[in-house]
Amino acid sequence: MQILYPTIKDVAAKANVSTATVSHVINNKGRISPETIKKVLKTIKQLKYHPSRSARGLASHKTGNIGFIVTSDHFLKTEAFYTRIFLGVEFEAHRHDYYVLLTTTKSDFKKGDSLPRFVLEQSIDGIIVAGKIPKLLLETLCEQKIPLVILDYIPKYFECSSVLIDNVRGGILATNHLIEYGHKNIAFISGEISHSSISDRLRGYKQALNDSNIEIDEKLIETSDDYLSMQNGYKATERLFKKNKNVTAIFAGNDTIAIGAMQYLKDNNFNIPNDISLVGFDDAETNSLLTPPLTTIQVPKIDLGIEGLQLLVNIINSENKMIKKSIVPVELKLRESTKPRL
Amino acid sequence: MQILYPTIKDVAAKANVSTATVSHVINNKGRISPETIKKVLKTIKQLKYHPSRSARGLASHKTGNIGFIVTSDHFLKTEAFYTRIFLGVEFEAHRHDYYVLLTTTKSDFKKGDSLPRFVLEQSIDGIIVAGKIPKLLLETLCEQKIPLVILDYIPKYFECSSVLIDNVRGGILATNHLIEYGHKNIAFISGEISHSSISDRLRGYKQALNDSNIEIDEKLIETSDDYLSMQNGYKATERLFKKNKNVTAIFAGNDTIAIGAMQYLKDNNFNIPNDISLVGFDDAETNSLLTPPLTTIQVPKIDLGIEGLQLLVNIINSENKMIKKSIVPVELKLRESTKPRL
DNA sequence: TGTATCAAGTTAATCGTTTAACCAAATAAG
């Protein structure tokens, strides 16, 4: 029933060489004369031959697949964010002739829980981890000695290759923007403050204030470790205004928090941007649909994925499995939720 | 360097049986006594053995992978829509122990262009096609005799297994909702009218009007074959109002078109929903962020993916490769962009 | 008692590559 694909034997027979020669031509190995190479390549083309992945995998222990791991929590709650990273990875993988196997994992990985199937069944050559995953899982993965790159998260007490967003710089950009617009009472609100990305944004905020000789007022910093949801953005803003009456600008830890803040401000008859300027941090692509459109720090999620895959491919192809790190830049995306203070 | 995984031989040796017996136990084939099964399973657990995908693939011609094809155009322009479908497929694949290989393809597939790599390299057991893809590509895929399911699109002059959204019913629901709200001059606007999904929505619109004995006014129908973009939604609304002054409600072919319409209406000082009621058709998840939140027909994209994968697995496992079709229901999602006409 | 039948496994070929080890002819070196 299934169509019969030509095998390496067919090519070898037709080209009057051994299968080893064909294999060598395909993989640019061994010593083959230019004429033979030409002849073999021509035959491959004629027969429309493509080596079987399974056979290659079995013989060479290279599968041509990359595993992509993200916790199901993250994926569901911040879908657009991780989806775009995945897309970046997938896009770049395509260029490098890899396929990406996506899997989600529980965020409460326990001892005895089994690793993603693609690890156990040895159907990947490397792993990309997107965002925070349980420490134990990460450790277990590293024990497998499979090349691994982690995106958008630095585990504490742990070294591994990673690609990060320049969160500190993003925090500085956002805060400086508000400072330049003449704001002095600039608040920072967020959830998940223990996540490296968020705490880095806060660090950027503080640094920018420092650099402008504005005193850091802890009452203007309203953080928690709750999830980055609209609800928690709403609540954080509520708490902020309970403690503080004279806020004129808010830098939110991410866009979802910002949308929650927006909601609170609308409910309490604050006008954005006339009364309050608001800056987010880009986890979503839909900010331009908001009223008013949200000024934010733009995170190149696709690029993050691309960079991650490139790094991984580098590691796979290099002998010395050294740890490499990379940081992708961010920029301010000016929209209508911020306004110079008169 | 790489950790050494146990092979079927290790299991066989330790359990004092042949590799064939182990294989039979794993695959529930052959005649093995309960005690032997128990013994083998125990050994497998002890050694933490997992069969290698590559080896299995080579020997049995089953890869455990599913290919997912979408045109890059669609994916980029309607990312959230296809992403969610992909997520549904991926989710269900996980349950069936499959992995999904995603690939994008150009929307102008020509004779001589090569098929997705996973087809050529035989690294998939079945294919899911999401949305409209070039006819020639679809035909070429079908020639390969690989089980295939197409989602959210029916090619003309072509039979294959598919899962579709109940677009006609969606059109009826949207239109009936407006009728029940007392609207008479209900417009339909859209792009891509030649796409089966859109033309079905229009059919639903017409049928609903008919059923309520409202005459169909062609001047109230403003369609084109342009892409479903906000810009084209804007333009379509503009054209609509040029021809027509007394529209009180608009049913848009999808949410993006609706957002474009919203923009036009705002720019021209129409109030939604007081002056004009607006209904979309759900391609996005972000409608609740709009002002006002958009009433729409909710499309269960995740379910569409799930259903698609189930159908595909059915086909893979069944002897007779007959064509199966499935339709997923839609429902009205009431928000604030529609209002009873006084 | 002799012969089928059946249960429970085993043997060995096979899937389509890769690759270490080998080889023959040509060239280079001394």
Add this chain to the structure above:
DNA sequence: CTTATTTGGTTAAACGATTAACTTGATACA
């Protein structure tokens, strides 16, 4: 003119499963 080295391959053994065909001992049947 030998002997070493290089060039351009080939041979055959893996890789780790699956599976058709076979075996062997037990049971059933006539």
